[in-house]
Amino acid sequence: MSxxxxxxxxxxxxxxxxxxxxGTVGVDDVSFRVMxxxxxxxxxxxxxxxxxxxxSIMRLLGGNSxxxxxxxxxxxxxxLELDDPGMRSIRGNQISMIFQEPMTSLNPVLSxxxxxxxxxxxxxxxxxxxxxxxxxxxxxxxxxPRPEKMMNEYPFALSGGMRQRVMIAMALSxxxxxxxxxxxxxxxxxxxxAQIMTLMQELCREAGAAILLITHDLGVVAEMADRVVVMYxxxxxxxxxxxxxxxxxxxxxxxGLLKSIPRIDAANDEQLESIPGAVPARYESIxxxxxxxxxxxxxxxxxxxxxxxxxxxxxxxxxxxxxxxxENGLREEEDSHA
Amino acid sequence: xxxxKDPAVPLQPLLALENLxxxxxxxxxxxxxxxxHVKAVDGVDLTIYPxxxxxxxxxxxxxxxxxxxLIVGLExxxxxxxxxxxxxxxxxxxxxxxxxxxxxxxxFQDPYSSLNPRKRVGDLLAEPLxxxxxxxxxxxxxxxxxxxxxxxxxxxxxxxxxxxxxxxQRQRVGIARALSLKPRLVVCDEPVSALDVSIQAQILNLxxxxxxxxxxxxxxxxxxxxxxxxxxxxxxxxxSGKIVETGKVDEIFREPKHEYTRTLLDASPIAxxxxxxxxxxxxxx
Numbered sequence: 369m370s371x372x373x374x375x376x377x378x379x380x381x382x383x384x385x386x387x388x389x390x391g392t393v394g395v396d397d398v399s400f401r402v403m404x405x406x407x408x409x410x411x412x413x414x415x416x417x418x419x420x421x422x423x424s425i426m427r428l429l430g431g432n433s434x435x436x437x438x439x440x441x442x443x444x445x446x447x448l449e450l451d452d453p454g455m456r457s458i459r460g461n462q463i464s465m466i467f468q469e470p471m472t473s474l475n476p477v478l479s480x481x482x483x484x485x486x487x488x489x490x491x492x493x494x495x496x497x498x499x500x501x502x503x504x505x506x507x508x509x510x511x512x513p514r515p516e517k518m519m520n521e522y523p524f525a526l527s528g529g530m531r532q533r534v535m536i537a538m539a540l541s542x543x544x545x546x547x548x549x550x551x552x553x554x555x556x557x558x559x560x561x562a563q564i565m566t567l568m569q570e571l572c573r574e575a576g577a578a579i580l581l582i583t584h585d586l587g588v589v590a591e592m593a594d595r596v597v598v599m600y601x602x603x604x605x606x607x608x609x610x611x612x613x614x615x616x617x618x619x620x621x622x623x624g625l626l627k628s629i630p631r632i633d634a635a636n637d638e639q640l641e642s643i644p645g646a647v648p649a650r651y652e653s654i655x656x657x658x659x660x661x662x663x664x665x666x667x668x669x670x671x672x673x674x675x676x677x678x679x680x681x682x683x684x685x686x687x688x689x690x691x692x693x694x695e696n697g698l699r700e701e702e703d704s705h706a
Numbered sequence: 707x708x709x710x711k712d713p714a715v716p717l718q719p720l721l722a723l724e725n726l727x728x729x730x731x732x733x734x735x736x737x738x739x740x741x742x743h744v745k746a747v748d749g750v751d752l753t754i755y756p757x758x759x760x761x762x763x764x765x766x767x768x769x770x771x772x773x774x775x776l777i778v779g780l781e782x783x784x785x786x787x788x789x790x791x792x793x794x795x796x797x798x799x800x801x802x803x804x805x806x807x808x809x810x811x812x813x814f815q816d817p818y819s820s821l822n823p824r825k826r827v828g829d830l831l832a833e834p835l836x837x838x839x840x841x842x843x844x845x846x847x848x849x850x851x852x853x854x855x856x857x858x859x860x861x862x863x864x865x866x867x868x869x870x871x872x873x874x875q876r877q878r879v880g881i882a883r884a885l886s887l888k889p890r891l892v893v894c895d896e897p898v899s900a901l902d903v904s905i906q907a908q909i910l911n912l913x914x915x916x917x918x919x920x921x922x923x924x925x926x927x928x929x930x931x932x933x934x935x936x937x938x939x940x941x942x943x944x945x946s947g948k949i950v951e952t953g954k955v956d957e958i959f960r961e962p963k964h965e966y967t968r969t970l971l972d973a974s975p976i977a978x979x980x981x982x983x984x985x986x987x988x989x990x991x
Contacts, residue, residue: 413902557765558929562973584903587932587975591982610979628907629977630932636956640936642907646872 374441375545375578376402376425381438383420383429393652394420394433398604399677400597402546407569407579409589409610412599415647418582421599422550425580426465427455443545461491464539468551470531474523480507481519484538491542506537510567529560533567540571547572550582565592586629590614595683598622601651601658604677608684618686620663657689665690718792719753720923721777721891726750726786726796728772746772748947749786754891759917759924761938761955763931763970769947770927774895777925778812779803790891808838808887815896817876821868827854827879828864834886853882857912874905878912885916893925898933910936931974935959943967 383395395417402408412418423429425440427447440447447458467473475483484503488494494502500519507515510533523531532552539547549568553561569592572579581592589596589610596613598606598621606619617623624643645662648654656671657663663670670689680686680695727750729743747769754760764770775781777788779798788796795806814820821830831850835841841849854863857878868876877897884892894913898906914937916922928934934941935955942952943964951964962968976982 413904558931558975559765559969559973562975585975586903586977590977590979591975593979614977614979625904626977628904630907630910630930630936631977632931632935632959632971632974633976633978633981634932634935640907640911642911643904644908646874646905 373403374401375404375443376580377439377441378421378425379439379441381421381424381440382436383417383424383433384436385433387432392650393436394602395424396602396652397677398438398599398602400604400607402578402580404545405573405576405578406594407572407581407592408595408597409581409583409593410597410599411583411586411589413584413647415601416599417602418599419550422465422548422580422582425548426459426463428459428465460487460544461542462544463546463548464542464544465548465550466532466535466539466552468554470528470535471523473535474531476523478522479519480521480523480526480534484519484534484541487538488541502541503537506541507534509540509571510534510537511563512537528556529564532556532560532564536564536568536571540575540577543575544577546578546580548580548582551584552581553588554583554585561588586625598625601647603658603687604685605659605687606685607677608681612681612684616681618680618684618691619659619688620665620690621659624662657687717755719789720756720791721752721754721925722787722789723750723752723773723777724787724789726752726773726776726788727784728769728776728781729784745947747776747783750944750947750949752942752949752952754923754925756890756923757917757921758939759926759937761934761941762925762927762944763929763934763941764944765929765970767946768944770944771895773944774812774893774925774927777893778810779806804838808840809889810891810893811884811887811889812893812895813877813880813884813897816900817868817873817880818900820880821876821883823868825867826864827859827866827868827871830868830879831864831882831886834883838887840887849886853886856885856916857882872905873901874908877901877909881909881912881916885920885922888920889922891923891925893927895927896929897926899928899930906933913937931970943970 379399381395381398382393384391384393398421410418410421424435425447435448442458447455481503485496485499488499488502489496503519504515507518512518512530512533553564556564565588583589593610596608596610597604598619600621606622613622614626617626627641628643630640643662648661651658656673657675660666660670675687675689677685677687678692680691726747728747729745731740732742732744733739734741750773762770762773772781776783783796787794790810798806828850831853832846835846835849850864851861854861859875859878868879871879898909901909910933917924926934926937938955940952940954941958942949943966945966951958951967958967962971
């Protein structure tokens with residue numbers, strides 16, 4: 369796919385935090401692209417840096433953290449170079465975001481209608497009356513009953529699923545090109561999750577918006593994503609098409625992760641393989657691959673030298689010395705046969 | 707009912723819930739009069755046989771955690787009986803409950819809040835042994851080592867505090883503590899929900915291993931169907947305070963009979979993108 373088409377391109381992003389014990393690097397060398405209209409999932413465990421990446425794109429990082437390196441190109445502009453008014457015209461307009469707990473992202477003392485109108489008037493330049501009509505139309509779209517009445521409700525009166533529907537209505541009312549959804553259904557029951565995910569995808573497809581879905585749930589990834597970025601300890605370790613990733617995962621971490629999920633369609637006697645150990649503390653000071661201590665294939669080189677994310681197939685990227693060695697070995701073999 | 711491990715031998719249930727109810731009053735007004743009840747558990751019958759794992763699934767608010775609390779005596783039922791080994795334990799005095807503690811233990815969801823942060827792991831594990839006077843004081847140290855080894859923690863863990871451990875290790879401490887009194891029934895209330903995916907499998911495998919080794923009986927409560935399927939022999943599905951379906955694991959997953967069970971199964975994401983198209987039809991809102 370050509371460089372010109374991509375909607376979002378994150379390039380060698382590095383984010384550092386100030387903590388009591390000095391500076392630490394939360395996200396390091398993160399690169400990926402989102403094409404218009406596609407769903408890209410970033411999957412990783414807690415602390416892997418997936419939310420930090422999302423917040424960096426929105427320029428919503430807290431005061432104790434900063435982007436040290438990299439570019440975030442959106443529609444041809446580097447978001448990191450924009451001034452605050454410039455960023456405000458992108459945020460909520462071109463890129464919208466929904467969060468895990470809609471209760472904390474809605475203002476508890478303002479009615480749903482007020483909050484929706486406010487956003488629409490600000491971003492779309494509509495009059496109060498127009499914004500009111502738009503808001504009602506959006507609430508109807510996300511399947512909320514009696515949208516006129518819903519406008520006068522306050523967030524506490526709504527269930528978690530209804531609140532997330534309101535957030536989706538609000539996020540999509542300004543016709544963004546990209547919707548960033550950070551664990552949008554983690555706080556919801558599984559039956560509600562299925563409804564919300566489908567709704568989000570349908571509405572985005574209809575509006576031509578791309579989705580950047582941040583999640584820890586590989587089941588959700590399998591259901592929703594076109595492409596997947598796997599993060600581990602602050603880095604991207606693998607990126608591939610969703611079918612390819614689930615059928616032929618290359619990074620040992622991705623392989624381990626896929627083997628360790630209990631599936632409802634598994635055979636009864638199937639044993640789960642778990643990844644031994646845990647994510648190392650203060651992984652940013654590890655010179656080599658950050659998965660070395662848990663990896664069944666680790667070599668001396670892995671512990672000493674950091675592998676780069678490199679092409680290991682068509683539109684498939686992996687950060688692993690051993691995968692690269694295997695691929696190169698194959699290629700050399702093919703060459704010698706030729 | 708027959709022994710799930712050996713169908714030829716009929717079994718006495720280790721635990722039986724009979725018409726169990728727990729209503730919480732809803733109070734209103736200045737005199738705080740009761741205007742209504744929340745029926746958290748509303749007439750539940752359930753049996754667990756020795757050596758089996760009964761999975762209890764349901765969504766938040768369905769009453770599954772209330773059942774856990776009722777069984778271990780953290781709540782008193784409004785109505786109904788809880789028979790442990792044939793004896794009604796639902797209204798025991800705190801003193802009587804102490805004796806039962808060594809038979810009946812619980813592992814909680816959140817290992818962060820269920821361990822005293824000011825005690826070293828060695829003391830956390832030794833405490834129940836001392837309280838229940840399980841063994842002479844001189845043997846306790848060796849027993850703590852044995853427990854640590856049992857759950858796969860290094861021996862030097864005993865001098866460390868809970869915050870020095872990762873979530874998965876902390877859950878191992880929680881399990882070691884529950885097992886220290888050699889209970890017959892362990893209630894696992896969402897034991898892996900707070901853990902990362904790669905750690906969940908470690909804990910699920912540990913629970914299965916320990917069951918084989920020690921002949922434990924589990925009530926395994928969770929909302930994630932995958933985990934429940936992996937560890938359970940039988941499953942009970944709970945919906946708004948009632949059990950709507952029980953059955954053997956493969957029967958429930960192959961032929962769910964109750965409408966709600968079907969809804970739950972259809973909504974649970976499967977980690978296989980090839981299966982999504984045939985499932986799409988259901989997910990309309």
